[in-house]
Amino acid sequence: MALTAPHRLGRIAAGAALAFALCILALALLEGAGVGGQLVAWMTIAVPFALYAGLGLASSTSDSAELATAGSRVAGAFAGMAAAAQWSAAAFILGAPAAPAFAAYGGPPMLMALTGGYVLAAVLIAPFLRNSCARTLPEFLGARYGGLVRLLAVAVLTVCALLLLTAFIKAAVAAAAGTLPFPEKIARAAMLAMLIVCVLPGGMAGVTATQVAEYAVLLVGALAALLMSADAPQGVPVIAAHGGIAASETVGLSPAAGVALPAAELFDNGELMLCLMTGTASLPHMLIHSMITRGMRQARASATWSLLFVIMLAMVLPAQATLAPDNAGLFSGLLGVIFLSAMLAGTSALLLTLASSLDHDLWRALPAWRAPTEAVGARRMSGLRPLMLIAAVLAAYAAQKQALEPRIMLACAFSLSAAGLFPALVLGIWWRRASAAGAAAGMVAGFALCVLYLVVSRYFPQAAIRLFGMSALLDPISGRALVDAQRVLADPGWLADVPASAANPLAGNVGWLNIDPAACGILGLAAGFATLIVVSLLGRAPPAESRAWLEALHAPGGLSGRDSPER
Amino acid sequence: MQLSNAQAHGVRTRKLMGAMLALWALLSIGLPLLAAPLDAISIPYFDAPLGLFVTEQVVPILFLVMLLVFARRQDGIDRDHFLLEC
Numbered sequence: 098m099a100l101t102a103p104h105r106l107g108r109i110a111a112g113a114a115l116a117f118a119l120c121i122l123a124l125a126l127l128e129g130a131g132v133g134g135q136l137v138a139w140m141t142i143a144v145p146f147a148l149y150a151g152l153g154l155a156s157s158t159s160d161s162a163e164l165a166t167a168g169s170r171v172a173g174a175f176a177g178m179a180a181a182a183q184w185s186a187a188a189f190i191l192g193a194p195a196a197p198a199f200a201a202y203g204g205p206p207m208l209m210a211l212t213g214g215y216v217l218a219a220v221l222i223a224p225f226l227r228n229s230c231a232r233t234l235p236e237f238l239g240a241r242y243g244g245l246v247r248l249l250a251v252a253v254l255t256v257c258a259l260l261l262l263t264a265f266i267k268a269a270v271a272a273a274a275g276t277l278p279f280p281e282k283i284a285r286a287a288m289l290a291m292l293i294v295c296v297l298p299g300g301m302a303g304v305t306a307t308q309v310a311e312y313a314v315l316l317v318g319a320l321a322a323l324l325m326s327a328d329a330p331q332g333v334p335v336i337a338a339h340g341g342i343a344a345s346e347t348v349g350l351s352p353a354a355g356v357a358l359p360a361a362e363l364f365d366n367g368e369l370m371l372c373l374m375t376g377t378a379s380l381p382h383m384l385i386h387s388m389i390t391r392g393m394r395q396a397r398a399s400a401t402w403s404l405l406f407v408i409m410l411a412m413v414l415p416a417q418a419t420l421a422p423d424n425a426g427l428f429s430g431l432l433g434v435i436f437l438s439a440m441l442a443g444t445s446a447l448l449l450t451l452a453s454s455l456d457h458d459l460w461r462a463l464p465a466w467r468a469p470t471e472a473v474g475a476r477r478m479s480g481l482r483p484l485m486l487i488a489a490v491l492a493a494y495a496a497q498k499q500a501l502e503p504r505i506m507l508a509c510a511f512s513l514s515a516a517g518l519f520p521a522l523v524l525g526i527w528w529r530r531a532s533a534a535g536a537a538a539g540m541v542a543g544f545a546l547c548v549l550y551l552v553v554s555r556y557f558p559q560a561a562i563r564l565f566g567m568s569a570l571l572d573p574i575s576g577r578a579l580v581d582a583q584r585v586l587a588d589p590g591w592l593a594d595v596p597a598s599a600a601n602p603l604a605g606n607v608g609w610l611n612i613d614p615a616a617c618g619i620l621g622l623a624a625g626f627a628t629l630i631v632v633s634l635l636g637r638a639p640p641a642e643s644r645a646w647l648e649a650l651h652a653p654g655g656l657s658g659r660d661s662p663e664r
Numbered sequence: 665m666q667l668s669n670a671q672a673h674g675v676r677t678r679k680l681m682g683a684m685l686a687l688w689a690l691l692s693i694g695l696p697l698l699a700a701p702l703d704a705i706s707i708p709y710f711d712a713p714l715g716l717f718v719t720e721q722v723v724p725i726l727f728l729v730m731l732l733v734f735a736r737r738q739d740g741i742d743r744d745h746f747l748l749e750c
Contacts, residue, residue, distance in 0.1 A: 212727050213723075213727060215731070220734060221685075394735075394738075394739060395749075397734070400731060401728070401732055401735050404728045404731055648674075651674055652673070
């Protein structure tokens with residue numbers, strides 16, 4: 098029955114890899130026989146996506162535990178594989194460099210930042226989240242701190258998940274419209290349809306099954322692309338060197354100008370790296386893969402497996418893909434399918450996490466709403482599927498309207514999650530004295546500071562300089578100010594530009610201590626930790642039952658028999 | 665004072681966590697500092713600075729080794745205190 102049993106997931110991974118490899122061979126033969134490049138590119142993408150749709154439909158279930166956490170019995174290796182597929186979505190948007198791509202790389206060490214987050218999650222958070230038997234991250238925080246913190250966690254989760262969903266859908270639509278000469282409207286509708294087919298019927302079971310298949314396709318596709326580019330006269334590094342620039346126009350990646358940012362520059366980006374690490378360790382859709390495992394031990398194993406799969410993939414992945422419709426063919430189809438599979442993996446987990454939390458922590462947990470639904474009897478109405486539909490359509494609509502670059506939205510989501518959730522999660526697990534009031538104050542302080550920093554620096558840079566004491570950011574390579582703030586402020590045209598338009602030279606280029614707005618999480622983290630600790634120490638210690646719960650949380654299986662009061 | 669089984673388990677878990685956290689800080693903050701001078705050396709084929717190679721390829725692999733050790737150690741602690749899951 099369930100697709101998420103270990104032997105089934107193994108067959109899905111092996112089957113998807115084999116099927117896609119055969120598909121590539123067949124298409125290469127067809128291309129050699131003179132079939133049109135457009136058709137070949139289209140087929141390269143259509144075949145794996147048909148497979149994902151089939152898996153999504155086949156995992157259809159009505160069991161609430163299957164929907165929320167795939168029945169919590171996925172083997173660590175496959176939970177790790179699914180997480181690795183999803184990881185690649187964030188890596189693509191941030192432009193993490195793969196081995197062949199170093200020459201074209203011009204950003205902070207993303208691979209290190211994203212893998213370092215796994216270490217934090219595996220050591221500090223993920224196994225305990227699994228051991229609590231909570232279905233969602235807000236439920237876990239609610240069990241530790243109570244209802245108010247649970248609601249705050251839902252708010253942080255919703256903001257971060259919607260930002261990430263919008264960023265991924267926007268990038269996917271741009272990539273699809275770049276590879277297949279699809280109008281953007283059709284690309285967006287197709288992406289939305291795929292997302293709904295993968296997530297709606299089977300919930301987390303469907304997400305896990307499709308993500309495992311997506312990892313297999315990513316790995317096979319990346320290997321094939323690597324082999325094909327080695328055949329080309331230009332040699333391997335060219336994919337990235339040429340592709341980076343082409344992709345920055347179509348997909349919105351960072352413009353890789355052919356300069357590698359050396360390790361010495363790391364500390365200019367150190368705060369962004371820390372935001373990405375803590376964000377990875379606290380984003381609910383990254384942590385959900387520990388909740389689908391069988392227990393603490395498997396949750397630790399899944400993080401290790403995931404890191405292994407991530408490194409394997411990163412070694413062969415073309416970092417930034419050339420997506421040009423004029424040279425359509427098997428190669429551009431491969432790059433397209435790699436990018437789109439990654440985005441599908443990312444969006445499906447996000448949609449599930451968001452809808453499942455809204456349903457579980459808001460729709461069914463609020464007492465005022467619970468009464469009428471409980472009157473119906475044992476069959477409590479679930480809002481999961483309608484909420485998924487609403488969230489997916491909302492994100493697709495936002496992707497059409499939102500002008501921000503995907504990578505900026507992504508970095509902001511990581512920062513906001515780090516500031517809003519990381520201190521409460523870590524201290525909630527490792528510090529007995531952390532109290533409900535402290536956690537609520539810490540979450541509000543960290544999150545609000547980040548939002549303030551983002552909004553003020555982007556939309557009110559004039560006030561930021563005059564009232565908040567911010568100054569122009571410095572260029573990481575030359576060390577000079579990006580803009581001459583005094584000259585811009587002297588211009589009455591820019592001075593009256595409130596809220597600042599995108600053309601305003603100051604918009605998003607001001608900050609405190611030369612901290613990039615996207616890395617605002619570092620300020621949020623500091624504010625969150627400090628507020629949580631101070632308020633907890635000023636108030637009363639948590640009650641004895643909270644201490645008992647925490648003790649049981651640290652013992653493997655200690656909470657398995659218990660039902661949290663909120664459930 | 666005699667610690668209960670759960671308390672002793674907690675103390676050892678915390679020690680392991682602290683060690684792992686220190687190692688994480690060393691790898692993600694200390695190593696890149698040490699690797700900075702290596703940027704002067706360029707890797708021939710890829711034409712990339714060696715320091716970048718260390719931070720982007722070597723550190724993730726060290727993270728993986730670290731997690732392998734962590735999982736084994738924690739399993740060992742759980743087993744010693746009769747708390748290992750199947």
